[in-house]
Amino acid sequence: MAHDFTSGKLARLGLFDEETCRQAREVAARVQADGVETVRVLFADQHGILRGKTVMADGIDSLFQRGINVPATLLLKDTSHRAAFAVWEENSGLSGPMQGAGDVLLVPRPETYRVLPWSGHSAWIFCDPVYQDGSPIAFASGAVLQRAVDRLAAQGMAVTFGLEVEFHIFELADRADRHAEATHPGAPVQTRNLTQGYQYLTETRYGEVERVLDLLRRNAQKLGLPVRSVEIEMGPSQVEFTFAPDGAMAQADAMVMLRTMAKEVCAREGLHASFMAKPRLHNSMANGWHVHQSLHDLATGRNLFVPEAPGMLSPHASGWMAGLLKYASETSLLVAPTVNSYKRYLPYQLAPNRISWGVDNRGAMLRALMAPGEADSRVENRAPDSSANPYYALTAQIIAGAAGLAESLEAPRPTTSPYCEDAARMPRSLGQALSGFKQSKLCRDALGKEVTAYLLQLKKFEWERYLDTVSEWEQAEYFNLF
Numbered sequence: 001m002a003h004d005f006t007s008g009k010l011a012r013l014g015l016f017d018e019e020t021c022r023q024a025r026e027v028a029a030r031v032q033a034d035g036v037e038t039v040r041v042l043f044a045d046q047h048g049i050l051r052g053k054t055v056m057a058d059g060i061d062s063l064f065q066r067g068i069n070v071p072a073t074l075l076l077k078d079t080s081h082r083a084a085f086a087v088w089e090e091n092s093g094l095s096g097p098m099q100g101a102g103d104v105l106l107v108p109r110p111e112t113y114r115v116l117p118w119s120g121h122s123a124w125i126f127c128d129p130v131y132q133d134g135s136p137i138a139f140a141s142g143a144v145l146q147r148a149v150d151r152l153a154a155q156g157m158a159v160t161f162g163l164e165v166e167f168h169i170f171e172l173a174d175r176a177d178r179h180a181e182a183t184h185p186g187a188p189v190q191t192r193n194l195t196q197g198y199q200y201l202t203e204t205r206y207g208e209v210e211r212v213l214d215l216l217r218r219n220a221q222k223l224g225l226p227v228r229s230v231e232i233e234m235g236p237s238q239v240e241f242t243f244a245p246d247g248a249m250a251q252a253d254a255m256v257m258l259r260t261m262a263k264e265v266c267a268r269e270g271l272h273a274s275f276m277a278k279p280r281l282h283n284s285m286a287n288g289w290h291v292h293q294s295l296h297d298l299a300t301g302r303n304l305f306v307p308e309a310p311g312m313l314s315p316h317a318s319g320w321m322a323g324l325l326k327y328a329s330e331t332s333l334l335v336a337p338t339v340n341s342y343k344r345y346l347p348y349q350l351a352p353n354r355i356s357w358g359v360d361n362r363g364a365m366l367r368a369l370m371a372p373g374e375a376d377s378r379v380e381n382r383a384p385d386s387s388a389n390p391y392y393a394l395t396a397q398i399i400a401g402a403a404g405l406a407e408s409l410e411a412p413r414p415t416t417s418p419y420c421e422d423a424a425r426m427p428r429s430l431g432q433a434l435s436g437f438k439q440s441k442l443c444r445d446a447l448g449k450e451v452t453a454y455l456l457q458l459k460k461f462e463w464e465r466y467l468d469t470v471s472e473w474e475q476a477e478y479f480n481l482f
């Protein structure tokens with residue numbers, strides 16, 4: 001059966017070129033050959049959560065011809081799934097379909113097609129959301145990252161990222177599915193530990209949960225994710241998956257796939273996977289997302305972070321790290337995006353609480369892992385957490401590091417006491433992160449005013465809901481006293 005997409009709406013709008021049409025034809029043939037019944041047509045929203053519609057397999061040609069419509073309000077929701085923007089008000093600052101809760105268009109990315117190994121009859125395909133006329137939505141997270149990648153490429157460079165992702169796997173004790181718990185957001189599920197106690201990297205703990213870890217690992221590998229290791233992490237029921245190095249967009253996609261796969265596969269097993277930064281559970285450890293990064297020359301492929309001599313930094317490594325440090329507070333909103341994220345920045349918890357770098361030091365924000373002749377020389381940023389939108393978070397690395405190079409910055413002296421030295425503190429709250437982001441000339445210039453205004457409104461809405469909520473701490477502190 002021939003599939004011709006060159007005359008479809010997406011091609012006419014310039015959204016599908018000849019190569020994309022070729023890839024689409026291959027995917028359309030594979031859908032039939034794979035025996036797929038349903039295709040989940042998805043995009044990563046502003047929180048890195050997949051949203052979309054499910055179409056029947058025989059609708060794949062229509063998808064590649066003209067895309068699929070979804071409500072624009074999916075791009076306007078905060079973490080509670082409430083609309084964070086006044087879509088019905090005339091002076092909301094919104095325009096087009098955003099103003100009246102109309103439709104935007106999802107443009108499929110054929111290279112992201114994956115048959116779901118835990119489902120078998122269903123497949124994923126990721127999309128880019130655009131306006132109906134094909135014009136880009138500036139704040140769509142994939143578009144934000146692609147622009148940063150393209151700007152760096154125009155300077156003859158590319159970033160390679162390697163990921164370490166920490167998360168929890170719990171037994172599901174109570175689904176919190178009673179009618180009274182169907183709140184906005186829903187009541188948190190109740191869980192039990194899958195492993196008991198703190199036993200970092202111990203073989204016996206791995207043996208206890210090998211069946212579950214094998215299940216997640218095999219599904220990740222069948223999705224094509226470059227899993228490098230599977231580890232028992234520090235806290236009870238905490239594990240870590242690490243990925244081999246790859247480009248920015250590939251790694252952002254991989255992070256979204258891992259999080260979604262883990263949650264869906266665990267749910268089928270009566271388990272609950274959580275990537276929340278700091279769960280409110282007894283003796284629970286925080287989940288970090290450690291982003292390894294190196295800069296390469298596009299013409300030669302040379303790693304620009306490899307130093308010439310021991311104890312030295314290459315000029316590119318020094319400038320890139322200096323940029324990450326200088327703009328850490330201003331870009332924090334992109335790597336630690338939730339109220340909960342800032343409960344992780346505590347001393348002596350293997351998470352940074354100050355803005356500093358160290359040589360192979362896991363307490364510092366930046367951990368330098370560079371040596372002469374080592375082609376994998378890199379820097380690890382330990383500030384992001386596992387709840388971050390990966391497209392925004394990797395964008396933050398690129399714009400801050402590139403700014404350090406453009407400004408000819410040099411990294412300060414490394415720290416050996418990252419929790420004791422008098423370095424600047426990491427932001428202590430989402431409110432502080434919002435303030436730093438709002439005042440950032442770098443973010444306005446690199447992301448654009450539309451993107452910064454959008455993110456400020458989105459996260460301000462979440463922060464103010466938090467401020468308006470009476471906490472358990474307040475009840476315990478004041479209810480009896482006054």
